[in-house]
Amino acid sequence: MALAFVLAGSLQVNAQDQDSLYRNWFVGSSLYLLGNFDNVNNPEYIQVNAGYRITPKDVVHFRFKRSVYAWPLGIPFGPSFDAPGLNYPGHARILAPTAGYQRFWWKGAYTAVYALNAFEKYMDADKKKIGNGYTLYLDFYLGYQFKFFKNRFFFEPAIGCSYWPVRTNVPQSFTATEKKWPNYFIQPGLDFGYNFNVKRKK
Numbered sequence: 034m035a036l037a038f039v040l041a042g043s044l045q046v047n048a049q050d051q052d053s054l055y056r057n058w059f060v061g062s063s064l065y066l067l068g069n070f071d072n073v074n075n076p077e078y079i080q081v082n083a084g085y086r087i088t089p090k091d092v093v094h095f096r097f098k099r100s101v102y103a104w105p106l107g108i109p110f111g112p113s114f115d116a117p118g119l120n121y122p123g124h125a126r127i128l129a130p131t132a133g134y135q136r137f138w139w140k141g142a143y144t145a146v147y148a149l150n151a152f153e154k155y156m157d158a159d160k161k162k163i164g165n166g167y168t169l170y171l172d173f174y175l176g177y178q179f180k181f182f183k184n185r186f187f188f189e190p191a192i193g194c195s196y197w198p199v200r201t202n203v204p205q206s207f208t209a210t211e212k213k214w215p216n217y218f219i220q221p222g223l224d225f226g227y228n229f230n231v232k233r234k235k
Contacts, residue, residue, distance in 0.1 A: 061226020191222030
């Protein structure tokens with residue numbers, strides 16, 4: 034009887050310890066940051082990721098992205114990407130808060146969807162502002178999460194498709210350049226991050 038009482042007390046303490054933690058928070062970014070070392074076409078790229086694992090398989094994401102781009106959005110990676118004569122007559126700067134959902138299906142295999150709200154400022158070839166616009170991107174990913182150092186760190190290589198059903202107030206000179214390309218883009222996902230717990234205040 035005494036042994037059963039001790040074991041019950043121990044289980045209760047352990048449960049309380051587990052309840053005192055908000056588990057599975059994470060922060061991170063993307064290896065696309067390495068593009069900032071391009072001295073010719075520096076995208077001035079910034080990405081900050083944060084999120085919470087509601088369950089071991091369900092994750093909500095919040096992201097913020099900032100970048101500069103001078104090429105048509107639908108132009109694929111390859112010889113045409115950033116080729117002379119195919120870029121915009123200027124560039125665009127975007128600020129993009131993003132919300133997303135990730136679902137793990139088997140071990141580290143997952144699918145994810147993100148809604149990226151891009152607020153854009155368009156500049157001409159002389160770096161003069163010619164307008165503001167908005168683009169809604171829907172990003173879909175299929176990938177795998179690798180964990181390291183007792184699950185503290187992770188890396189998520191993936192293949193994704195970005196599709197923009199809403200795109201407003203694009204300058205005519207930019208529209209003329211991008212109309213030959215589709216309104217989707219196939220791209221890799223290269224996110225990484227750090228997992229941590231936050232103690233609940235009593």
